[in-house]
Amino acid sequence: MIRVNNRDEVDWREGLTVSVLLDRLGYTYPHIVVTVDGQVVYEEEYDRRVIPDGANVRLIHLIAGG
Amino acid sequence: MAEKTLSPRRVLAELTYDAPSIKRGYAGQTLYVNLSDNTIAARPVTNLMKEKFIGGRGFDLYLLWHGVDDDTRWDDPENEIVISSGPCGGTTQYPGAGKSIAAAISPLTGVPIDSNAGGHFGPYLKFAGWDAIEVQGKAEQEVIVFVDAPAGRITIEEVPADAPTDTHVLGKWILEHYAESESDRQQMSFVSAGRGSEHSRMGCLNFSLYDRRRQDLRYKQAGRGGIGTVLRDKKVKALVVRTFPIAGNLNAPADLGLLQETGAEMHQEVHDYDPVQNRMRSRGTPYLVQIMDDYDLLPVHNFKFGTHPDTPKINGEVWEARLTQGLPDGCWYGCTVACAHAVDGYVVRSGPYKGQAVIVDGPEYETVAGVGSNCGIFEPDAILEINFYCDTYGIDTISFGTAMAFAMECYEAGILDEAKTGGLELTFGSADDAIEVLHQMARGDEFGRIFGMGIRGMQDYFVEHYGADAQFVRDIGMQAKGLEYSEYMTKESLAQQGGYGLTNKGPQHDEAWLIFMDMVNNELPTFEDKAEALHYFPMWRTWFGLCGFCKLPWNDVVHPKNKLSPEPQKIMHHVENYQKIYEGVTGTAVTLDDIITMSERVYNFQRVFNIRLGYGLRQHDAIPYRSAGPVTAEEYESRAERYDDQLREWLGLDPAQMSLEEKMAAHRQYRTERYQKLIDAVYARRGWSNDGVPTLEKLRQLGMDLPEVVAVVEKHL
Numbered sequence: 151m152i153r154v155n156n157r158d159e160v161d162w163r164e165g166l167t168v169s170v171l172l173d174r175l176g177y178t179y180p181h182i183v184v185t186v187d188g189q190v191v192y193e194e195e196y197d198r199r200v201i202p203d204g205a206n207v208r209l210i211h212l213i214a215g216g
Numbered sequence: 217m218a219e220k221t222l223s224p225r226r227v228l229a230e231l232t233y234d235a236p237s238i239k240r241g242y243a244g245q246t247l248y249v250n251l252s253d254n255t256i257a258a259r260p261v262t263n264l265m266k267e268k269f270i271g272g273r274g275f276d277l278y279l280l281w282h283g284v285d286d287d288t289r290w291d292d293p294e295n296e297i298v299i300s301s302g303p304c305g306g307t308t309q310y311p312g313a314g315k316s317i318a319a320a321i322s323p324l325t326g327v328p329i330d331s332n333a334g335g336h337f338g339p340y341l342k343f344a345g346w347d348a349i350e351v352q353g354k355a356e357q358e359v360i361v362f363v364d365a366p367a368g369r370i371t372i373e374e375v376p377a378d379a380p381t382d383t384h385v386l387g388k389w390i391l392e393h394y395a396e397s398e399s400d401r402q403q404m405s406f407v408s409a410g411r412g413s414e415h416s417r418m419g420c421l422n423f424s425l426y427d428r429r430r431q432d433l434r435y436k437q438a439g440r441g442g443i444g445t446v447l448r449d450k451k452v453k454a455l456v457v458r459t460f461p462i463a464g465n466l467n468a469p470a471d472l473g474l475l476q477e478t479g480a481e482m483h484q485e486v487h488d489y490d491p492v493q494n495r496m497r498s499r500g501t502p503y504l505v506q507i508m509d510d511y512d513l514l515p516v517h518n519f520k521f522g523t524h525p526d527t528p529k530i531n532g533e534v535w536e537a538r539l540t541q542g543l544p545d546g547c548w549y550g551c552t553v554a555c556a557h558a559v560d561g562y563v564v565r566s567g568p569y570k571g572q573a574v575i576v577d578g579p580e581y582e583t584v585a586g587v588g589s590n591c592g593i594f595e596p597d598a599i600l601e602i603n604f605y606c607d608t609y610g611i612d613t614i615s616f617g618t619a620m621a622f623a624m625e626c627y628e629a630g631i632l633d634e635a636k637t638g639g640l641e642l643t644f645g646s647a648d649d650a651i652e653v654l655h656q657m658a659r660g661d662e663f664g665r666i667f668g669m670g671i672r673g674m675q676d677y678f679v680e681h682y683g684a685d686a687q688f689v690r691d692i693g694m695q696a697k698g699l700e701y702s703e704y705m706t707k708e709s710l711a712q713q714g715g716y717g718l719t720n721k722g723p724q725h726d727e728a729w730l731i732f733m734d735m736v737n738n739e740l741p742t743f744e745d746k747a748e749a750l751h752y753f754p755m756w757r758t759w760f761g762l763c764g765f766c767k768l769p770w771n772d773v774v775h776p777k778n779k780l781s782p783e784p785q786k787i788m789h790h791v792e793n794y795q796k797i798y799e800g801v802t803g804t805a806v807t808l809d810d811i812i813t814m815s816e817r818v819y820n821f822q823r824v825f826n827i828r829l830g831y832g833l834r835q836h837d838a839i840p841y842r843s844a845g846p847v848t849a850e851e852y853e854s855r856a857e858r859y860d861d862q863l864r865e866w867l868g869l870d871p872a873q874m875s876l877e878e879k880m881a882a883h884r885q886y887r888t889e890r891y892q893k894l895i896d897a898v899y900a901r902r903g904w905s906n907d908g909v910p911t912l913e914k915l916r917q918l919g920m921d922l923p924e925v926v927a928v929v930e931k932h933l
Contacts, residue, residue, distance in 0.1 A: 212774055
C-alpha cells in the first residue's frame with residue numbers, strides 16, 4: 151500500500167512506476183509535480199522510477215484554472 | 217495622409233485637448249462623459265488614486281463610487297460604465313499585458329461588477345491620454361463617443377437611424393465611417409454590445425482589435441455581469457478610440473531594459489514549454505475541457521454531473537483542428553501565449569445572418585463547457601453558432617450557458633413545457649431550440665424575454681407564475697448574488713465553493729480557483745488552510761486587474777524549476793517577473809507583501825461598496841445547494857459509492873441502514889454546516905466581522921479608513 155497526497159491509500163504492486171500510478175489514477179493533466187518520499191521525480195524518469203511499498207507520494211497538479 | 221470622404225456626423229458635444237505625455241504608465245487624467253447633459257470633462261488622477269487604487273479595476277471602482285448614490289440602480293442615469301487598463305496595460309515586452317477592466321452597477325446583482333477583456337481599447341485609451349473613461353447619464357438618441365487623439369478631440373455624436381447594433385456588422389460600419397486610412401484601422405478600437413444586450417440583463421461588452429493578418433476585426437469580451445446591458449440602456453452604440461501609432465515605449469516606462477530582459481526570459485519559457493504543457497498557442501483555453509472531464513469536474517446537465525461519454529467530441533483536440541492555426545493570435549501586442557484563437561469562415565446556420573461566412577472568436581473553455589456540456593450539447597458547430605450569436609448580440613456566453621442549463625433542467629422537471637416556451641423543447645442537448653432562445657433575446661420577445669432576466673429573475677418568475685417549488689429552483693439555479701456560475705464543478709471542493717461564494721461580484725473563477733489544490737492535491741485539509749488560500753489567491757489575482765495584466769501567463773505555462781519551489785502553486789518565479797514588470801513600468805519596487813496589500817485595499821473597498829448599496833453581508837455570500845452537494849436522487853445515485861463512503865468516513869454513519877432520502881439529508885446538513893464554518897474562517901482571515909463587514913481595525917491597517925468608507929462600515933459594526 152502507498153499513500154497518495156496524504157490521504158488516498160493505493161494498492162502497491164511490485165515494479166509500480168510513476169507512469170503506471172498516474173495512469174491508474176486517471177491523472178491526465180500534463181504538468182504535475184511528483185515527489186516520492188519527498189524527492190522530486192522529473193517527467194523523463196516517470197517510466198523507470200519504481201515506487202517502493204509504503205511510499206508517501208505527492209501528486210501536485212499545477213493547475214490554478216481559468 | 218490621403219483622407220477618404222466620410223459621411224457627415226452630427227456632433228452633440230465636443231472637447232478639444234492635447235494628449236499628455238504618458239509618465240511611467242499613467243496619463244494622469246481620466247475622461248468623464250455625461251450623456252444626459254452632453255458634457256465632456258477631463259479629471260485629474262490624484263495621488264490618492266494612484267497610491268490606494270493603482271489603476272484598472274481600482275480606478276473603475278473609485279470613480280464609480282463617487283459617481284453613484286447609495287440607492288443607485290443599474291438602469292438609473294447615475295450608473296456609470298468605467299473602463300481602465302492600469303499602469304502596466306499596454307506593455308508589449310511581456311505576454312498578457314494589455315487587459316482592459318470594465319465596471320458598472322450590474323443589472324444581475326445590483327452591486328458593482330468588474331469584468332476584464334483583451335482587445336486594444338484600454339491601452340489605446342491610455343495612449344490617447346486617458347487612464348480611464350467614465351460614462352454616465354443616458355442619451356436621448358443613439359450615440360457614439362469618439363476619442364480621437366491625433367485630432368485632439370472628443371465628441372459625442374448622434375448615430376444615424378440605420379446604423380447597425382450587432383457587433384460584427386457595427387464594427388464594419390465604424391471602420392467605414394470613422395477610419396480615414398488603413399493605418400487608422402490598426403490605431404482604432406471600440407467597445408460595443410448588441411441587440412441581445414437591449415433585452416436581457418446578461419449583456420456583454422465586445423472589445424475590438426484589428427487583426428492585421430486577417431485584415432478584419434476581432435473581438436474579446438468583458439462578459440460578466442451585464443455591462444453590455446448598461447451600455448445599451450444608455451443608448452451607446454460604441455465607445456471608439458483612435459490613438460497614435462503603437463510602439464513599445466508608449467508607457468514611457470522607468471526601465472525599458474528591465475522590461476525587455478524579463479520579457480525575453482518569459483518568451484523563451486513559453487516557446488520551450490507551452491507545446492508540452494497546456495498548448496495554449498494551438499488550442500487556447502479549450503485544452504481544459506478533457507482534463508475537467510477526466511477529473512469529474514466538467515459541468516454536465518446543469519452541474520448535475522462532472523463527466524460525459526461525448527466529451528471527446530468537444531475537447532481540445534477537436535478545437536485544435538477547427539481553430540485556424542499559424543496566425544499570431546494574441547489579443548495584445550507582444551503576447552506570445554497567443555491563446556485568442558478563432559474559427560475562420562464559419563457559415564452561420566440560423567437567424568438574421570444565416571449563410572454569412574464569419575469569424576468566430578474562440579470558443580474559450582468557458583463557452584465550450586457552458587453552452588456545450590452543461591447544456592448537453594456536444595456538437596462543435598452548435599457551440600460555434602451560439603458563440604457567434606452571443607458575441608454579436610452582446611450576450612455573455614457564461615451566463616447564457618448556465619442559465620440555459622437551468623432552463624433545461626426546469627423543462628425536464630416539468631416546471632416548463634412547450635406551452636410556456638412557445639413550442640421550444642428545451643431538453644438537454646436541444647441545440648436548435650437553445651439557439652432560437654438567443655434570437656428571441658435579440659428580438660426581445662417570447663420565452664427569450666423571460667430567459668433574459670437571468671437565473672435569479674427566472675427563479676422568481678417560475679415560482680410566481682408557474683407554481684414552481686421555490687426550494688427546488690433555489691437549489692438547482694446556479695447563481696449567487698444574482699450572477700450565473702462560471703463553468704466548474706465544486707461539489708467535492710469546499711474551498712472552491714468559497715472561491716465562488718465568497719467573492720465580491722459573484723461566482724466568477726478569476727478570484728480563486730482552488731479545485732485541484734483542495735480536491736485532488738489535498739493541500740488544504742483544514743478550514744484555516746482553505747481560508748489562507750481564499751485570502752492569498754483572490755488578492756494575488758486582484759492585482760492583475762489593478763495593473764492591466766492577464767492571468768494566463770502566470771500559471772498556464774511553467775518552467776520545470778518550479779517543481780523545486782516550496783510553494784509550487786504560487787509560481788514564484790513568475791511572481792518575481794511581475795514584480796520586475798511593475799517596477800520597470802512605474803519605477804516603484806514592490807514586494808509580494810506590497811502586492812497583496814495593494815489588492816486588499818481595493819478588495820475591501822469593493823466589499824464596502826457592496827454594503828453601501830445594500831448587499832455585501834453574510835447572507836449575500838450564500839450559495840445554491842447544487843454547488844455544495846447532490847440535490848436530486850439521480851445525482852446521488854450517479855456517485856452513490858462516493859457519497860456512501862463519505863457518510864461512513866465523515867459522519868460515522870452506516871449507509872446500508874439508511875434510505876436514500878436520509879442519506880441525502882445527512883449530506884445536506886453536513887455540507888451546509890461546513891460551508892458556514894468556512895465562512896467563519898475566511899472572514900477571520902480577511903479581517904471581517906462575523907457578518908462579513910471589514911473591521912475598522914482592518915481598514916486602518918490598510919490605510920483605507922477613508923471618511924466615506926468608514927461612514928458606511930460604522931453602520932454595520
